Amino acid sequence: MNIYLIQERHLREWLADIIASGRRVVAPQHGDDGFANYRDVENVEAMMFHGAPKPDFSFKRLLFPQTEQLFRYHWDEGRLVVEDLSADERASAAAGEERDKREVVLFGAMPCDAASRLAFDHVFLADPPDPFYVRHRRNLTVIGLGCDHPQPECFCTSVGLSPVSTKGCDIFLTPLEMEVCNGVDSSPGYVTEILTKKGEMLLKNVEGEWIKPGRQEQKVYLEKLKAAREHKMRSEMLPRRELSPSPEAMKNDFENPIWEEIARTCLSCGVCAFVCPTCHCYDLTEERDGHIWSRCRNWDSCGYGYFTLHASGHNPRPTAMERYRQRAMHKFCYFLEATGANMCVGCGRCIKFCPVGLDIYQVRARWQ
């Protein structure tokens, strides 16, 4: 792992170069609609580095678009013509919407969001790998930024992550305290960890003397810096315990009537799944646009009654109780057993956006 020290103004120049080279830079920014999100950056000078808002949605749509066309078909003089889109850059375009083929550099990803990539890899890279996902993944480089604004809903520290976790990142930045960088330069500095080959390539492609190879003492310093930052962030978060790594207790309570009590207030909307960085269930639909039909893959939610409805009319998860239990069990039992990690990064968006304030951390914590 290589560590560099980069000044903020150099980072800005570098990002501007990336945009100038025709690639997209996406970063957490406020929009005109007063809505914090991962947005395309047009003006690097005006973008926020420090204290950028926590995006309301994760960046999962860069890897797993809400709507993706898998193939198209139409009748041509009595013959059915099928267009395979799995090897085609147009796939992500719903008809009429031009797909953006450019490479994406995601700058300032929250550590929780970045970690969610691992869950996607488990699902979509399993044999056979999903060609659409593979393409999106290839086009995306993730630059994580140490989190400095924990929100009341956050609980990353309860699921084995932290505000300085580098999981899922290609490059990770940790802001230096001002007094340290004052000796080097007046602009704030970032300790830059290069974690993957892809991250290395991205920095390598840029010429410049401003990247200074880290000295050994910088590595030691980085560890201290991150520990201090983590300690500070933890102190700002609501007290939430680390969740037990064993799913057994919860799993054994599958039939417990407590689930009905927990889920009685659930309204079966799809907000939790749609704002969740790790939820990846989808629905397949046939859609028509003029004379052309397409098979589309759309986000779905296990909260919907229709999610498990059989063609016969039977529904194995007929009420919110079964559905909410499935959601919790999938995140904290089944996925954990299959992959060794929770399917939850503790971003807390589902708590924040739940119309009735259901708190998945509290649900899981019952089986501590």
Add this chain to the structure above:
Amino acid sequence: MKEQTEQKTKIAAFVCNWCSYAGADAAGTSRLQYDDSVWIVRFPCTGRIDPLFIIKAFEQGVDGVLVSGCHPGDCHYATGNLFARRRFTIFRTLMLFLGLDERRLQFSWVSAAEGAKWASVVNTVAGAVKELNGEPFTWAIPMPLRGAIGASDGEAVQTLRENIKAIEQTHRFTFGDQMIETREAAMTEELRLRAKQLLEAGEVNAVLGYANGTLPRTAIPLFALSLEATDQLVWNRHCRTNLAVYLARPLVRKLGKLAVVVKPCDAKAVLGLLQEHQVQRENVHLIGMACTGVEERGAIAPKCLSCTQRMPDLFDTKIGTAQEQPATRGNPIDETVRLLDNASPQERWNFWQEEFSRCIRCYACRAVCPFCYCETCITDKHRPQWITPSARSEGTMAWNIVRAAHLAGRCVGCNECARVCPANIRLDLLNRKIALEIKNEFDYEAGQSVESAPPLVAYRPDDSQEFIR
């Protein structure tokens, strides 16, 4: 040949079988010449014409839609066209509020004998639509970088947004009342006591109220089934959720008779559900709260600023005493509706296209609405597929229009849909615009009386029809 027809102006004419279709036939047999851009679709009655048909026609690329039926009094089914007249009054208002040019959506009464009128109506409508040919019209503007990772706003829309923000800013009031916490604590005590009494006496099986949420400044719904659980009940300005939404839910129905904590706006929703026979009065005990408004994002919720009601109209038990109505603090929602009314159609169109482009189709707006109780929502129906499930412009347009249209005359303005929208889409403005129009046209307000008929399943012979040719 195919390409030629595609470039031509296309107008879909939705006509009733008995009058306008026969009228068009009469025009034909009389050898009258009229514009050939009209494609006729025959329906049994204008009463059968769902706004979705119109939406679908635009989605498929028509430049205009003409709806035509029998003159009032001539309906083959006696009153189908009178119901349709009300429906189209509201639907037209909604579409114009969204910024559709009024020339693109027109209505007429043409009888079987009026072949000449049919020809002239078609010529007028086609002429008006063709006038618009120079202007770019996209029913659903494609958003290449949809929603979350969105393109920046157009300039005119930016000004609109700034003005909307200014209205929000000037109407930002906090709960300055020093006494509020004392009052909330006292009401919480009173509520717990009453809940215990109700459970102990066996009058109800559960009390549905609020408990403190796990995040600061939140309250979440709580079903208290036991005496101990009632100690978790709270009452404060964070009790935002409209609990009426639970009354028709299967897991909740199972509980039997229920006591429900209601604010004045929630009670209106309960009243609407009684009116629509979704709830039986004897199955619900209403605990009416003396309300001074709820807090949203650290300020008094916009809907509460214009609300003058301190006690619900409908309750079995009341908690607290109604406070005096503070001096009026304006009506930011109505002001924003007026602001949009005064903008140009094109500005409105762009504004709403952008709003809808953020829609992620999670259907939280539907889930929190007490009136969205359909067992199968139209958007979940796939045979035929009226609303495309993909998060593309067409589908999100259709969904948001239909959601608002289905609530016409029923929405009581609790604004839960707008509150829970994770993408901050101003659904409250659509609901309010329709409510204002209904008040204006039909002198009806939702949530006022159990006995009255909802406005879109009623009619008056003399309902206004200025917009119908």
